[in-house]
Amino acid sequence: MPNRIDYLRISLIDRCNFRCQYCMPEGEDLAYVRQQDWLTLDELLTLLKAVFIPLGFTRFRLTGGEPLLRPDVVEIVRAIAALPETADLAMTTNAFLLADKAAALYQAGLRRINISLDSLDPTIFQQIVGGRGRSRWYEVWQGIQTAHRVGFAPLKLNVVVIPGVNDHEVMELAALTLEREWHVRFIEFMPIGNGALFGEKGWIDSEAIRQQIRDRWGLVDAAVRGNGPADVFQIPGAKGTVGFISQMSECFCDRCNRMRLSADGWLRPCLLNEIGQVNLRSLLRTGTPMTEIRDRVAHLVDIKPEINYKQRESGTLGTYSRTMSQIGG
């Protein structure tokens, strides 16, 4: 029985205020989508109401680039949260601008937020996210604290583990869950965004990290689940959980439940396979009847199992014309 495809990751913008080494390294020349090519709020709502919701999509995640750079992000949240069919609305952000925006986002109806935090050391953090001067770790930490205070729950922290860069911090990051109701997820580095860095260092198997945690504190299965691919565990007695997103060492494509919509309206059936993409913005703007657009998307949903990524065994991925920041992770 194929999985139900009901989760849409919506990238609001392909720009970012960070330059994470593993995603959009400094110095790399990226062609950004022109602002007039962004799907407008009206176009996004039209697609949700007339295409995605009728096809059974009810769970939505706003991502980017950095979604908080999108000027109308609060209005977008309010509009999607107000749709009666929305069963879940979440955001993935680097949290640099979150301290100022957390309350407005919460009031607009956002309840769940995943934040990238690759290091607890401001110097290492700055090395990972790029930029000079005072580390931007402090604003991010402030953003996380504010989100917690405002009431976002579950609050998840995403850590991309880069061998030789932040892997020595894994235990300290896992320890955040002991006293706080936070959910720390370790993500295996994927070779999309910075092939050179990946080539040198590769990824660390989730099981190796689990074993370190098990040896120190013990580890049991946790009941808390998200919509995504994380396997979730808990240190006995901890308030939060530790999750593992193991796209390199373990395959979760057989439970894939999602598609991705880029800021300029390209619908992408699989993160790691460029086959089958369709430009919904262009269909919309050329007046294609909504029934026809819906049929095109319904067809993609039907054939998604054939498109889903299958080259995992080789341990390498293809070359991609769009990187993670452009797709939304």
Ligand SMILES: Nc1nc2c(ncn2[C@@H]2O[C@H](COP(=O)(O)OP(=O)(O)OP(=O)(O)O)[C@@H](O)[C@H]2O)c(=O)[nH]1
């Ligand atoms: N290969 C692959 N990786 C994914 C997929 N979905 C999420 N990921 C990875 O998991 C990371 C974190 O995802 P999030 O944006 O936090 O979303 P999520 O894990 O789906 O969210 P929850 O609903 O909270 O479980 C992404 O940046 C990717 O690295 C997917 O479909 N395929």
Ligand SMILES: C[S@@+](CC[C@H](N)C(=O)[O-])C[C@H]1O[C@@H](n2cnc3c(N)ncnc32)[C@H](O)[C@@H]1O
């Ligand atoms: C592309 S970012 C967009 C949202 C936001 N800017 C952020 O960083 O949370 C979404 C997620 O992709 C992850 N990511 C980016 N490049 C990656 C890579 N090469 N391998 C694994 N995860 C990656 C990030 O860590 C982040 O959790």
Ligand code: SF4
């Ligand atoms: S991971 Fe997120 S914060 Fe880092 S460069 Fe990519 S889009 Fe920006």
Ligand code: SF4
């Ligand atoms: S790689 Fe493709 S098929 Fe596999 S989980 Fe990610 S989006 Fe789904």
